[in-house]
Amino acid sequence: MKSFLLKAFAGLSATALFTFSTFSNAQWYESTGHALIQNDDISAAKSAAIKDAITQALVFSGARVSSVQTLVDGVLMQDQLKISSHGEIQKIELVSENKYDDKFAITLRLDIFAQTEQCPQSSFNKFVAVTQSQLAHREQARMGQIFDVNKAISKRIFTTLQKSKMSALPVAYYNIPLNVGSYFSQQYDYSKVQLEEISSRTNAQYVLLSQITDLSTSDKLNSDYAFWQDDSYQRNYKIEFSLFNGTTYEQLWSNSYQGQGTWPFEKTAIIDVNSDRFWQSPYGQSIQDINQTLSYDLQAVLACFPTQGKIMHMENSKIVINLGKAHGLKKGQMLSIAHHNYLTDAAGNVMPHTTTTLNKIRVEQLYQQTAVAVSIDYQPLPGVQINDVVEVISQDL
Numbered sequence: 001m002k003s004f005l006l007k008a009f010a011g012l013s014a015t016a017l018f019t020f021s022t023f024s025n026a027q028w029y030e031s032t033g034h035a036l037i038q039n040d041d042i043s044a045a046k047s048a049a050i051k052d053a054i055t056q057a058l059v060f061s062g063a064r065v066s067s068v069q070t071l072v073d074g075v076l077m078q079d080q081l082k083i084s085s086h087g088e089i090q091k092i093e094l095v096s097e098n099k100y101d102d103k104f105a106i107t108l109r110l111d112i113f114a115q116t117e118q119c120p121q122s123s124f125n126k127f128v129a130v131t132q133s134q135l136a137h138r139e140q141a142r143m144g145q146i147f148d149v150n151k152a153i154s155k156r157i158f159t160t161l162q163k164s165k166m167s168a169l170p171v172a173y174y175n176i177p178l179n180v181g182s183y184f185s186q187q188y189d190y191s192k193v194q195l196e197e198i199s200s201r202t203n204a205q206y207v208l209l210s211q212i213t214d215l216s217t218s219d220k221l222n223s224d225y226a227f228w229q230d231d232s233y234q235r236n237y238k239i240e241f242s243l244f245n246g247t248t249y250e251q252l253w254s255n256s257y258q259g260q261g262t263w264p265f266e267k268t269a270i271i272d273v274n275s276d277r278f279w280q281s282p283y284g285q286s287i288q289d290i291n292q293t294l295s296y297d298l299q300a301v302l303a304c305f306p307t308q309g310k311i312m313h314m315e316n317s318k319i320v321i322n323l324g325k326a327h328g329l330k331k332g333q334m335l336s337i338a339h340h341n342y343l344t345d346a347a348g349n350v351m352p353h354t355t356t357t358l359n360k361i362r363v364e365q366l367y368q369q370t371a372v373a374v375s376i377d378y379q380p381l382p383g384v385q386i387n388d389v390v391e392v393i394s395q396d397l
Contacts, residue, residue: 030095031056032107036285037099038262045104046097053108054092055296061112124307124328124392125167128298129204129246130158132174133212133239134181140215143233143263144271150212151175152273153239153287157210160291166299169326171202180209183242183251192249199246203322203369205308206252207244208298213256214238217263235263235283241294243301247308247389248340248354253301257293261286307392311337314386317375319361321390324369329392333363335373337381338389354389361390 033053037045091111098105133150141147154174161170183190198207218234238258244251261283265271271278278284309323323329337359359381365372373390375381 027061027113028109028111029057029061030107030109031060032105034103034105036280036282037102037104038282042099042104046106049097049104049106050108053106054110055292057108057110057112123167125169125326126206126302126305126307127169127171127202127204127327128161128206128208128243128302129173129198129202130154130161130170130208131180131198131210132177133157133210134178135215136181136211136213137215143217143235143267144265144269146215146271146273146278149215149273151177152278153212153291154210155274156279156288157208157291157294160288160295161298164295164299166303167328168206168299168302171204173198173202173204178209180211180242183209183244184211184240184254190244190251195244195246195249205246205327206302206305207246208241209244210239210241212237212239214258218260233263233267234260236260237283237287237290239290243298245308247310252305253298255294255297257290259286259290309390311384311386311388311390312370314381314384317378317380318364319373319375319381319384319390321371321373322369323390323392324367324371326368329363329366329371331363331366334376334393335361335363335390336393337361337384338391339383339385340387340389357383359384360393 031053033049033051033056035045035048035052090113093109095107095109097107132154135141135147135150138147141149151174155172158170158172158174161168178194195207198204214236216236218236236258237260238256240256241254242251243253261281263283264281279288307323307327309321309327311319312322313320321335336356338354338356340354360376361373361381362376363371363373
């Protein structure tokens with residue numbers, strides 16, 4: 001399929017049009033992107049709004065967005081749009097653009113050709129427990145007294161994932177403070193018991209942990225001589241993430257994100273981190289931009305992961321598993337069974353290990369979060385135990 005090149009010049013009005021090679025079976029999507037106008041830079045805000053609108057349309061159409069780089073000078077080029085996609089844009093039309101207060105909105109109409117599904121596992125939903133992020137340096141939260149910002153950010157991450165149309169579905173676990181420092185140390189000395197507890201309480205197949213490592217501020221941006229202006233500072237933001245398998249407790253993915261934004265509040269002001277005042281500020285918007293990028297990256301990572309669960313109860317040839325309708329299972333779905341244990345290498349490192357058995361089970365009864373499965377010949381399953389791993393067998397594999 002042909003590659004494409006998009007150009008969106010900041011000076012274009014409602015006549016902006018993009019042409020592409022023609023395909024059949026395409027579908028039109030309309031999306032509106034929003035961006036905050038900072039330092040009266042309309043061009044940058046327009047570029048960011050275009051990026052937001054295009055990304056929304058791609059995600060809604062089923063594209064797996066790995067990351068979307070910031071648009072430069074109003075131009076979006078192919079090598080700046082990194083997408084593992086089930087669709088390709090053929091044409092983009094500018095429907096409307098609007099400036100209101102300190103924001104810019106742009107509505108685009110995109111013609112997207114839906115390609116054949118490349119990853120069978122992406123049709124199943126994966127539940128992710130979104131835990132409360134930890135502040136690595138609480139003293140950095142002193143300006144603004146934003147000591148609860150970690151909880152507020154975790155809630156925003158949950159909401160951002162919840163609004164996504166992709167297969168990674170969040171489960172809220174951000175009200176409980178966690179000590180996650182060991183998960184991000186070089187020794188990876190993490191607690192399997194804690195991961196098991198989170199996974200069991202949320203019935204999530206994956207657990208997302210995070211820690212905020214930088215909330216520091218730079219020097220004041222405005223001059224002391226400009227006494228008529230409110231004080232403003234540049235404030236940093238850095239956060240680390242680690243994704244774990246809630247069934248095998250194996251670390252699957254990690255990444256860190258950083259940014260900065262203007263802190264427009266007075267140095268002694270106490271800021272409510274759950275207020276619109278905070279989240280609509282340039283600093284709050286910079287955090288939300290990172291949350292959005294995380295959402296895209298997480299969706300891309302999880303898309304082709306196998307759909308796994310575990311055995312919760314056994315009775316003769318019947319097995320209760322922690323996967324159900326909400327995960328995309330259907331009656332008659334086939335699953336394999338694997339034993340899960342750990343191996344210790346010569347250096348004393350403990351590694352997760354699974355051994356797939358010859359046992360196969362078939363879904364007989366479906367509930368929202370669970371299912372009852374039976375052995376394919378209705379005979380007892382030798383050697384199978386509670387907490388053994390079950391994995392969906394895709395007919396497309």
